Amino acid sequence: MKIGIDCRLAGTQHAGIGRYIENLIIRLPKLSPGTKWVYFFYDQDQAQTVLQKLTSAQQQNIHVKLAAIKHYSLAEQIQLVKIFHQAQLDLLHIPHFNAPIFYPGKLVITIHDLLWHQQKGLTVTTLPKWQYWLKYLAYRLVATTAIYRASKILVPAATIKKTLLSYYPQVKNKIIVTKEGVSQEFHLKPTQAHPLTKQLLYVGSLYPHKNIKLVLQALTQLPDYQLILVGARNVFQQQVKKQVKHLQLADQVKFTGYLSDAQLIKLYQQSLALIQPSLSEGFGLTGVEAMAAGVPVLASKIPIFQEIYQDAALYFNPYAVDELVQTIKQVSKTRLRKKLINQGQKLAQQYSWQQLTEQTWQSYQSVLNLKS
Numbered sequence: 001m002k003i004g005i006d007c008r009l010a011g012t013q014h015a016g017i018g019r020y021i022e023n024l025i026i027r028l029p030k031l032s033p034g035t036k037w038v039y040f041f042y043d044q045d046q047a048q049t050v051l052q053k054l055t056s057a058q059q060q061n062i063h064v065k066l067a068a069i070k071h072y073s074l075a076e077q078i079q080l081v082k083i084f085h086q087a088q089l090d091l092l093h094i095p096h097f098n099a100p101i102f103y104p105g106k107l108v109i110t111i112h113d114l115l116w117h118q119q120k121g122l123t124v125t126t127l128p129k130w131q132y133w134l135k136y137l138a139y140r141l142v143a144t145t146a147i148y149r150a151s152k153i154l155v156p157a158a159t160i161k162k163t164l165l166s167y168y169p170q171v172k173n174k175i176i177v178t179k180e181g182v183s184q185e186f187h188l189k190p191t192q193a194h195p196l197t198k199q200l201l202y203v204g205s206l207y208p209h210k211n212i213k214l215v216l217q218a219l220t221q222l223p224d225y226q227l228i229l230v231g232a233r234n235v236f237q238q239q240v241k242k243q244v245k246h247l248q249l250a251d252q253v254k255f256t257g258y259l260s261d262a263q264l265i266k267l268y269q270q271s272l273a274l275i276q277p278s279l280s281e282g283f284g285l286t287g288v289e290a291m292a293a294g295v296p297v298l299a300s301k302i303p304i305f306q307e308i309y310q311d312a313a314l315y316f317n318p319y320a321v322d323e324l325v326q327t328i329k330q331v332s333k334t335r336l337r338k339k340l341i342n343q344g345q346k347l348a349q350q351y352s353w354q355q356l357t358e359q360t361w362q363s364y365q366s367v368l369n370l371k372s
Contacts, residue, residue, distance in 0.1 A: 002035075005038070026051065041067070090368060099142070188265065219252050276297060282304070302318065314336075
């Protein structure tokens with residue numbers, strides 16, 4: 001049996017999706033050593049970086065094929081089909097919506113969210129009008145085709161399943177919820193080494209729906225607080241920097257760029273709280289990782305965060321600056337802070353990459369009519 005997985009977005013440099021793919025593909029060979037795995041990486045450096053956690057013996061059943069094709073491109077729809085087809089796979093897993101339309105084989109996909117179904121228009125892009133709408137129509141065609149063609153659709157949360165069904169009610173019986181996990185290195189005991197600071201942390205991209213502007217507006221009322229922005233994706237970074245300058249917050253806001261997990265964990269431990277102001281999200285993995293590391297989470301009151309974070313976060317209206325200001329002040333209270341840290345670390349234990357991998361493997365078996 002030969003199963004292929006598109007790994008071109010694997011690795012922490014590709015944010016949440018990259019972390020998801022990496023944690024899945026390093027566990028699957030251990031779970032089913034008799035299966036032949038074909039991993040399609042962008043280049044050899046990426047393959048070596050992601051697979052270095054596996055022993056030589058564990059890598060014996062992994063065949064690496066290089067596919068230096070940019071994701072979301074026309075070449076992805078044309079050239080990638082040939083590469084997948086030549087591999088003669090029994091099953092292909094595309095861990096995103098971008099499955100080639102003309103791939104004829106058995107298919108499993110992962111839909112992390114339907115953000116671009118919900119957030120559309122010229123305010124969510126830096127592209128010219130004609131180019132944006134052409135790209136948007138292509139996105140809808142590719143995503144819709146993949147959703148209808150896939151034998152199984154994996155989603156990270158019940159909230160995303162509900163959203164998916166609101167657009168595609170016909171696929172109800174194909175959807176499987178596989179909640180994401182937390183890597184072991186994030187599970188730490190709360191440190192007492194650092195004094196309580198007024199440093200807030202945000203980890204992620206800076207797209208408009210991430211709602212960073214709300215946090216910047218709150219900072220104008222909190223002159224003694226600092227905000228650290230961590231993230232490798234810089235498409236909208238210049239816009240955020242302009243907002244920082246306009247609000248005269250240059251002394252309060254710092255951009256770090258991409259950080260390794262070790263650097264990020266250290267920053268978690270030095271911060272008052274992680275802040276999640278997003279208007280839309282697929283899971284909110286950084287919040288769970290922060291909880292595991294012993295850091296309180298302040299999150300916008302949206303369904304996905306309430307599902308994933310439950311009672312282990314402080315919530316605020318993502319449209320109300322004053323409410324966010326009060327929430328930030330509130331998290332400094334010793335008793336509440338201790339309660340949030342304890343609840344957060346307990347909650348983080350519930351999210352397991354191993355469990356996600358086992359559920360994913362079961363979905364493969366179901367598609368291939370194999371006995372578990």
